[in-house]
Each structure stands twice: as C-alpha cells, then as structure tokens.
Amino acid sequence: ACNRGTGEPVVGLITKTDTNPFFVTMKVGAQSAAATAGVDLQTFAGKVDGDNEAQVLAIENLISFGAVGFMITPNDSKAIVPAIDRAHEAGMLVIALDTPVEPAEAADATFATDNYEAGRLIGQWAKAKFATEGKDARIAMLDLNANQVSVDVQRDQGFLEGFGIDVADKGRIGDESDPRIAGHDVTDGNEEGGRTAMENLLQKDPSINLVYTINEPAAAGAYQALKAAGREREVTIVSVDGGCPGVDNVAGGVIGATSMQFPIKMAELGVAAIAEYAKTGVKPQNTAGKDFVDTGVQLITDQPQAGVEAKDSAWGKQNCWG
Amino acid sequence: MTTPVLQAKGLTKRYGRVVAIDGSDLELLPGEILAVIGDNGAGKSSLIKALSGALVPDSGEILLDGRPVHFRNPMEARAAGIETVYQTLAVAPGLDIADNLFLGREQRRPGPLGSIFRMLDRKRMREEAARHMSELGVATLQNIGQPVESLSGGQRQAVAVARSAAFGSKVVILDEPTAALGVKEGNRVLQLIRDVRDRGLPVILISHNMPHVFEIADRIHIQRLGRRIAVITPGSHSMSDAVAIMTGAAPPPEAP
Amino acid sequence: MTTPVLQAKGLTKRYGRVVAIDGSDLELLPGEILAVIGDNGAGKSSLIKALSGALVPDSGEILLDGRPVHFRNPMEARAAGIETVYQTLAVAPGLDIADNLFLGREQRRPGPLGSIFRMLDRKRMREEAARHMSELGVATLQNIGQPVESLSGGQRQAVAVARSAAFGSKVVILDEPTAALGVKEGNRVLQLIRDVRDRGLPVILISHNMPHVFEIADRIHIQRLGRRIAVITPGSHSMSDAVAIMTGAAPPPEAP
Amino acid sequence: MTATADFEVRRHDSFGLRLQHLLHGNPVLGPLAVLVVAIVAFSIVNARFFSAANLSLVLLQVTVIATLALGQTLIILTAGIDLSAGAIAVFSSILMALFATDAGVPAPLALLLGFACGTAMGAINGFLVTRIKLPPFIVTLGTLTIFFSLNSVVSNSETVRGADMPGLMTWTGEAIPIGDFRLSYGSIIMLLLFGFFAYALSWTAWGKHVYATGDDVEAARLAGIRTGRVLFSVYTTAGLLYAVAGWILIGRLASASPNVGTEYNLDSITAVVLGGTSLFGGRGGVIGTLIGALIVGVFRNGLQLAGVEVVWQGFAIGLLVLIAVSLDQWIRKVRS
Amino acid sequence: MTATADFEVRRHDSFGLRLQHLLHGNPVLGPLAVLVVAIVAFSIVNARFFSAANLSLVLLQVTVIATLALGQTLIILTAGIDLSAGAIAVFSSILMALFATDAGVPAPLALLLGFACGTAMGAINGFLVTRIKLPPFIVTLGTLTIFFSLNSVVSNSETVRGADMPGLMTWTGEAIPIGDFRLSYGSIIMLLLFGFFAYALSWTAWGKHVYATGDDVEAARLAGIRTGRVLFSVYTTAGLLYAVAGWILIGRLASASPNVGTEYNLDSITAVVLGGTSLFGGRGGVIGTLIGALIVGVFRNGLQLAGVEVVWQGFAIGLLVLIAVSLDQWIRKVRS
C-alpha cells in the first residue's frame, strides 16, 4: 500500500480493529477494489473495539496526506463526527461502512448492514420455529458489552422485536420486562466471553432454550457451555454475521440461524464511490426510504421456517466471508 | 532527684513469638550522656525506637519532662524535640547529602521566591551540608552532590549523625553512630556528642565500643534479654565489669 | 619471597568524577591475616570488591596464586574459593537464617528425594545454621526460622560472617565484620578468624577497630585516598603510628 | 504499672496473638478467609450458588486464568511483571492448532511445537530482561504488541474450529463427572502444575534462588547466586506455562481463536495480587495465587447469579476486590 | 602495568567518560537522544514527516496522553502505579460535559466541578493507599472498574457532542497557528503543567519528599517525613491532572465520549517508563515523561507515514519501543 508518489488519489479505510475477521475481510475487499479503481488505499484501525481516539488520529493523518476521501467503521458514532467535519472542510468524501455515524447525515453516505433488520430476521425465524414446535421460549441474551453501542443495541432490539417482544425503548438494551427473557450478559464478542456468559446464565436459569448471540464467535462459545451441560440438543442458538466458521456452525447444527452480512460488498461500493468522486465530484445516493445504502442481509439456516425467507448453509458457504 | 528528661517505664514489645523488649525501664537525666550497652539482640534498638516513636510499644509508659507522651510516629517525637539516628540510618538513597541532611526541614530562599514560589535555597543547604560533614572530619568526600547510595558506609553514617546533631532540640538519641566510622571520624563524633551535651541537651548513646562508652558516658544503662538489669557509672565499674554484667557472666549490682 | 595467594597490581576504579581506587596494590601471603585500615571513603570496600568480583576495575591486574584472573562477577570469585562478607552484608531479607547461610549451596536430602526430586534437607540446614550461630555466641536468637530482615543489626552481621567462615576454601575476605557486634560476639569473630587462619586460609580483614586489628593481624595494609601508602606490622609500629599514617598526620614509612 | 503490663501481655496472648502467629506462618490464610466469606455470602444470596455443578463451573472458568497467573506469579516473585502472558497463551494456542490442522502435523507433535513456541517467547522476554537488562514492564509491553501482531498475521484473524482438530487438542476440555461436579482435564493439569510449583518454590534450591533474587537482586548476586540464570529460567518457565494455558484454552473454547485474551494480563496479575504476592518481589507464593484466581471467579459467577445488572457488575467487582484486599490486610496486620 | 593503566584512564577521560558525566547529570538525555534518532530516521523515510504541520500534529496527538502521564509520573515516583488514570479522565470529561449541557451549569463552574470530581477520585485512591494501606496496583484496579462502571451509568453510555457544549469546554481544542505549526491551547496547558511540576519536583520541599518517599518509604518515615500526607497529596494532585486531561480530551475530540480511554493507562505508563522513570520509585522525573510521550507519538505517526501496514504497525511499535529502551540503556550504562 506504499506506492505513494504514483500520483494515484489516496483513499483511506479506517476499521474498528484490525483483528476481527469481519474487518480483515472488509480490508481485503477494499484492497482488490482499490487496485481495480486505480486508487492508493491507506488502511487504519483502532487498537481495540471502542477506540475512538485512534480513529480521530487516522483522520488527522489522512487530512495531512491530502486524501480524497475515506471509509470508516466508527467505533463511537457520535464522537467521531467532529473529526469527520474537519475532513469535510478539507474537501474529502466520507463514507461510513457497517456502522452509521450519528447523525447519519454527518457522513456523505453510509454503506451498511441493516443491523436492526439482521436481528429482526433471526427473531422472526426463532418465533416461527418455537411456534411450530409448540415450545415456550426462555431466552438468554448474549450481548457485546455494557456500553450500549449501536450495533449491539440494534441487533438485540431487532431480535426481540422479530420475536414479538415489546422492546420498550428501542435505543436501550435491558429495559424490557417480558418474562420470557431469562437474562442478559456480555461476551465481548468472542468465544471465551460467550462461553462464560452462557455458563453463568444457565446456572441462573437452567430452563433456557433460546440463545441470542451478538455474533458467531460468541455463539460458538455459548454452544460449548451448553454442550458441557448436556443441553445442546434442546437449545436453539441464533446469531448474526455470516462468517465462514459461523456458516460451518450452521451446517453443523451448532447455530440454528444466522443473519449474513456482506462486508466485501460494503468495501467495494465504498471504494468505487470515492473513486467516482475523485473523478467526477459526484456523491453517492442512499437506498430509497433509508438514510443509508443497504448492503443487504441474508438469513442462513438449514431449518427453514414458513414465512421467513432464507438460504441454506450450502449457499452460505459460497457467499460467506473470512 | 531531678525529673528525668525522658523516662520509660515497663515498656514491652513482642513480635509473634519473639520478645524484643520485656518490661524495660530507662531514665535520661538533664544534661547527661547516657550510654546503653548490651549484647546483640538485647533490645537496645527496639527500646530507643519506642522512645522515638518508630515503634508503638505493646504496653508501658513514656514520660517526657515527667508528662506522659504517646508518640504514634517519628514525626511526633521529632516535633517534641527528640532527634534520633537509627541503626539502619534512615537516609533516602537517591537523594544527595544536602537533601538528606535537610529532609523534612528544607530551607527556602529569602524573599518572594521562597515565600510564594516556595523555592528551596539549594546553594545555602549545600554549603551548610559541606560544613557539617567537614566538622565530622569526613574529608574524603569528593562531591557534595553525590547521591547517598554511592557513599561509603562510613560517609553515609556521618550524614545521619550530622543530621541529628544539627537539629536536636531536646534529646539526641544515637544508635551505634560510630560503628562504621574510622578512628578519626569516630573521635569527631565523640567530640560532637560532648558538644551537644555542652549545649545542654542530654544524649542517649548506644554503642558496642567500650572504650568510647567509658570515655564519654556519665551513666551506663545495661540491657540484657530485653530488660534493664543495671545502671552503672564509668567511675563505679571497670570495662570488664560492665562486659561481665552485660553477658551475664557476673550478677548485676544491687538496683540503684 | 613466597608467591602471594592473592595479589592486586595498580587497580583503578572511577565513578564519574569520583575516584574510588587510584592505582592500588595489595598482597595477601599464604596463611596470614592481613588487616586493611584507612579513613572512611579511602577505598577499602571498593578494593576488596574488585578482588571478589563484585566490581570490575577500570584497569589493573589481579593474580591468584600468581596467575592472572578476571572475575566478572562474585560467582566466579566464589568458585575460585574466595569467600567475602560485604559491608552491606548481602543477605536476602525475606529468607530465614538457614536459607541465607546456605544460599547458593543448598543441601539436598539423601536418597532419591534429593537426587530426583531435588528436595532440600531443611532440617539439617536449620540444625547446622543454629550451630554456626551459637558458635558466634549469638545466644539471644529466639527463633532460627525468623526472616533475616527482622533480626537485630548484630544478628544479621553474624549470619553473613558465619556464611563466609563456613564456606571459604582459599581466601576469606571480611569487610568490617564486627562493626555491629557486641563485645562478646566481636571477640568470637576474632577467634573465628584465627580458626580460619589455623585451617591454613589467609584472611583479609577490613576494620576500624584498632585494638582488634593490632590484636589479630600479621600485617597491616594502610589505604589512603584510594592507594596503599604503607604496609606495617603490629610489631614494627604502634596503634598511634598507624592512625597517624592513615590520616596523613605522619609520613608513611619507606616502601617495603 | 507492672500489673497493667502483665494484663496487656496476657490479653494479647489469648486471642489476637495466637491468630497472628497462625497467620504469620501461613500468609495464604488471609486470601483463604476472603474466599470463604465470599462463598458463604453468595450462597446466602442465591442457594443455587453452592451447588456442586456451579462450583465446578467456577473452577472451570478460572482454569485458564489460574494457569496464566501461575507463570505470572513466578515472574512477580522476581520483582518483574509480564504483560505478554495473554499474548503468548493465545499465540501458542493458534500455533498448535494451525500445526495440527493446516500443517497436518501429528497432534502430539503439534502440541509440543506449541509448547516450544511458548517457551521460546518466554525465553525472548528472559533474554531481554537478563542480557539487555531492560525493565520487565517495558520488555513485556513490547513483546505483547509484537506477539499480538504476529498472532493476527499468522492466523489471519481467523478462528480454527475444534471440530477440525485432532482430539488431543481439545482433550483438556473434557471432564470427569464426580457426582454433579465436573472436573475437566484442563483443571486437573492446572492443579497439578500448582502443586508442582508450590513444591519447587519451597523445597528446592531453585525456589530459594527465585525468592532471594526477587527480594534483593544485588544482595543475591553478591551472595553468589547467578541471578541472570534464575531470571531467565523463570521467564522461560512462565512461557511454557502460558503455552499450557493456551492448550487448556483450546479445550475450553473447542476452538483456537486469535481474538480472545485481551483481558488476560490484568486478570492474571489481579489473581496474583489478591493471592498476597507482593509486586515488589520476594514475598508470596503460588497457592495464594490459586486462591486469588478463585476469588475473582467466585465474584464474577456469584454476581451474575445474584442477578446484578451488567452495568453494575463492574462496579460490584471493583468494590469487592477492594473489600477483599482490605479484609486480607486487616487479617495480616501485624502491628509493626 | 602503570603505562597501561595510565593509558586506559586517559582513554576513558577523552570521550566515554565525558559523555558519561553529561548523561549522569542529565538522565533525560537518553530518552532525548532516542527521540532525536527517531525523528531523523522517520524524516529520511518520508520527507513529509518533518514538516511543521505534521510535527504539530504529533504534539496534538500526544497532548492527552502526556497530561495523563504527568500525573502517572508523580504516582510512579512514589513507587505506586495508577491504573485508574484513564477512567478518571474520561469520567471527569463526561461529568463536566453533562454539567455544562444537561444540568445547565455555567461553563466555568461546570469545568470546576469536573476538576473537583477528578480530584475527589484521586483522593479516594489516596485514601485507600495511605489509610487502608492497600497496594496501589489493587486500589487503582478496583477504582478503575468502579469509575468505568459509574461512567457508563452516569452517561447512559451516550456521547455528549461538542456542538451542544459552551465554547469554554472545547476551547482546549482551538489552536494558534504559528506558520504551519498549529499549537493548541490544550498543548499549551499541558506544557505549562509540565513546567510547573518539573519545578515543583526539583525546587520545592514537596518534591524532595516525593522522591524520598518513593525511594524508601520506611527511611523517609524515620527521617520524619509525613509519608502518608505526601502520598495522599500525590494521588489527589494526579486526580486533578487527569481531570485537566479530560478537559483537553473534550477539546481534542470535540465531544465527551464515555467509550474512550481503555488504552490510556498502558499508554501513560509506557510514556513514563520510556522517559526513564523507575517503576520502583524515587528515580526519574517529568521532563523524561514528556519526551517518552513524544517518542510514542512520533513512532505512531512516523510508521503510518512510512506506509507500514496496520497489521505490522503493532509489530513495529513493539520493536521500536524495545530498541528505544535498549538504546537508552546503552547510553546510560555506567559501568558499575
């Protein structure tokens, strides 16, 4: 990425972290798109999830490089806005990827998964499955962390809405009073956190039979806890992501259903939009009816339920990322 | 009898199974040099630590000018005018000689620099420190700005002794102040102790050096197994008597 | 002339602006007790640290049995049979007396427990430690399992002295071993030094205690301002001569 | 006066002094008391807490951290600190998993290679500390970022699934049921390691040298201990222990994931400190660390069972940790 | 022999010894040399690095960390450590922002309230360290989780936008242009604070007491220093400094966000250690810390300009930190 001096316009990609496969995939997608579009891609990342300052720093560096624009998956949707404003003053095009900024208009465009929709799909699927089997649900909610970040909130609330539970404040996790919710815990979005959280919730309420997880690594961890307790057959796990290991887990019966997102598509669209802007000065348009460009969500499951559109894991295998 | 300046009654201190002081008494009369002698581990250091607030005894009473006092820490004893040189020296190894000498009593610059900006008068403190050290005959010191940790054993001890001699206002306590000192430097410290006494301050001197003790002490307190077993004077007993009593080879004389 | 067991030629050591040893020589003859005396800061400790590998001199040569040696650390000197008690004692404060005595030379259990499981023979080490300590006359020790940091100053010194006396195989070096010791314990250490000499080991003794030095030394090395300025014997010179030479009040005698 | 003195001495002898003797000789009793208090308290709040199943869960949950904290204890005993513990464990687990899957190396060999890598990473730390004489904090901070970065590169940030690995790799996650209590092989390995090092520290010359070096490195050197070697052995051993922790981690997660372990360093140090080992070196021991790790595990699990909200759990853990050390401090307070 | 000796001494005198004298008297020269080398190296790699605009960016980027590291230095000088530094800064920034917006308090008062809260949080640490006599590591670990948790609760995990705040709150982010160099008010405050504490540490009695306490707390106590008071003053002052860092943070991000600062503790400690202050207390100073913070900033920025890929940046930073301290070590190596 250091072919500076070629005269190609500089385009930035700022991801939340550089260790999460989702962002690694996004980066790979952006790199190949950049090669095609003939732009010089500079990548940056926060050190950990939530690291806003590293992203501000990255924007400052891009301004000092004279970049034409950049894509960002904001770690802190609100706090990043002043830095984006400064980039705008420098005439740059700013595209939010995966996570919108707040307010969404602060970025020129947002290419993202509709996370609320992603949650809603698995909620609907689970509702249909439990209805068919005639079971009453006892739900464990395995969230990301205590910070109520937007992705976490949207998936969680979307799932609950899809399942037909009153979510009270749509912007807050944990203010629901529905008795079907057995408990919440946080996982940091990894296997370890998923397992420990599941273990503890199972101790609290052994009758849990439906587990929502923030992402597939957390789902894999939760499955291990269930397996150790000998309950893996009776409990359904749903998740969001569509990473290849996650799809494998759908095929293997570990995860009942997952909502796949398309990071490569996000990155490709983003690079193309900035390249276009560099050439013609034209800014991208949002999907009709939404304040962002929806890159789509696809429910993946091998147990299709009536009324919920889904693809099977074989399709998933071909389209997964990471 | 005159009221003792400093008096201890029935002090006791235990560490787990170890009894460091076992109901020990002590009297320090005005203007005298009281030597405390005793075997290793007899409880001499523990006794004077109790007097200087460095340890809080389990029981017993300490009187200063006849009034009971309860020092909870060395600052309180110091505020009452008791200045102590501990066996472990209690110097800050990374600071230099002047800083150590004036630790806790730093001098500020005259004028607004001192009163408003609280600026230290480093130059004056260094000069005074050099004077104090050369008074003790420590002539080999090559650099007054050396950190104390790089000094020789004797030089370091000289720093601690100079501090107490310079600042004691009521009682000066010295725990083996000459142990690491050379012959000349040791003699200077003896002279310094006499000077302090001549200023009217009583001195408690712990030492294993019998010639020193017999040369300088007015009275000698003999400590054995955590207790005071005798008080003698250089006139009444010989050195070998003292050693015999101290080691238990001879019975202590009748209590005074 | 017999080859010296240990010999130093023209050793120099500087710390920044401070010159600790300034081209000093030293000879230790077989079976002798060599006392090293000198003012505080004369460079005595630095000199013996160079001999025992605790500091690497800037220049100069050290010969052991006539062969040049270059100790880079105390282990190498120790392996060559040179056992040293440092002025700073070099004990591990948190370990107990037995552990400190046997530090680096721990004894293992006999049989497979020792050879396979490398289990220490704690009981034996404790017993031996108690014996060594009582040989030094430290009778007030109440608990052999006490960590060394809780010992009195003299008790701690006794631990270090006992260690070197027990393990020296070629040369024993003692830096002010009696400074913190009581009269009785000090005399025991002198006796111990004689015992070591009688076992055929030469001893270097640094001390500020002139009566001790003149009582025990075969020859006396006088250090002044980082240099050896004279070597005398207790027969040839009196104590006051020695002190005068040491402090520069009298000129040193002609070089031997 | 004498009467008072006698009275006072006797009063102390009766209870305070005896308790103090006991605690003086057994510094782990402080943390142990804290652990017992915590268990009793949580059992009262939620009866389910004190069930065999739940207690075995707590043991399971602390196994990885405890193994890491064991290596950390060795290093802290020498007055060092290891910020790279978690990175080494995770990197080793990724390496052994990749060897056993992508590289197709036989499982036992893959395991050994993983252990060797952990040991080598510990040796790098040891080399930098003893040879270049850098402060342990900065050394392990540097290697932490290096190992994490290599970790991302080597693994491509992708999880290796346990299902794709040979059984040996995930064996540590299997458990022997003892009634309702499920004892995993990982926990057994961890407990054996603790036993081994408890022995090595107090009954072998190596252990004495570790304490002496941590207590006062200069004094130890003058006393003739090869402090460099001791330190190097400690860092290397710790590296091996972290690699074992990595293996246990694979068993626990049934996968090798490059994205775990960011909290492991602080957690392992916390366990060590709660267990009564001084960060200044030379004081403490491994049994305390095991108890310290269990204390944290009990807090986490107990708070969740007590139904404390997630936002307040951090608050409660912080408070409990402070209370725990205060209690320990109070127990061991020997009036100086 | 004499000839050799003379020669050796003279040789040392000529260059080695003189350099040593210089370095001996000025321990910051080591880190400073590292900083200069790094700046020169990065300027060669990418000419853009050594532009006024870019250098002012580096200064801007280290301002918050440097201010935190200033408080951290005070604490480390007393042989303590503060893991709650970042949490206090973030919590203070949230509080002052909320006071100034939701609570409608006038800006100057809101600022003072924020400072007061930071000071109070520092005082809590100080109280636990000096009164309950808990180890600083565990105290600040406990308060770290407590403050972060309170932080989430109070802020409702929501960012307060700078646009909604009175101008005083974000004033620290404004900059004075000096040619291409843009000096922000936050950086000016930071530099003034460093100057103030450099003075206080070496020219006032308080400074001497801080060093003496950190060097050997027992000796300092016996020498008559109220070590408890000194420690308490240090923790409290550090709390205030963190709150100021929080204010600067608001200016820098033009918002107050509860989700920043997780890395601040390690970063601030790194700056202190790179600056040559010993974690065992009593040795070092604040000017070194400023240089240490700049070193990290230069590395980060320079690597990016050099076009190093993100995955490899961690690797490179780790390596550079190790090289930096090795270089420093080599420079200050006084043959003992």
Ligand SMILES: Nc1ncnc2c1ncn2[C@@H]1O[C@H](COP(=O)(O)OP(=O)(O)OP(=O)(O)O)[C@@H](O)[C@H]1O
């Ligand atoms: N902190 C402690 N813990 C346990 N035992 C202690 C402690 N401090 C002192 N002791 C014990 O108390 C006894 C008296 O010690 P102290 O230091 O008062 O003796 P001393 O008379 O000053 O001896 P010396 O002449 O050797 O300095 C010794 O047996 C010592 O081991």
Ligand SMILES: Nc1ncnc2c1ncn2[C@@H]1O[C@H](COP(=O)(O)OP(=O)(O)OP(=O)(O)O)[C@@H](O)[C@H]1O
């Ligand atoms: N690490 C060091 N840094 C600087 N100066 C030092 C260092 N070590 C020793 N010195 C200086 O070297 C000189 C010789 O010290 P040394 O300890 O050898 O004296 P000594 O003869 O043993 O004195 P004493 O009888 O007081 O123990 C002293 O002036 C001392 O200040």
Ligand SMILES: [Mg+2]
């Ligand atoms: Mg004593």
Ligand SMILES: [Mg+2]
């Ligand atoms: Mg000496």
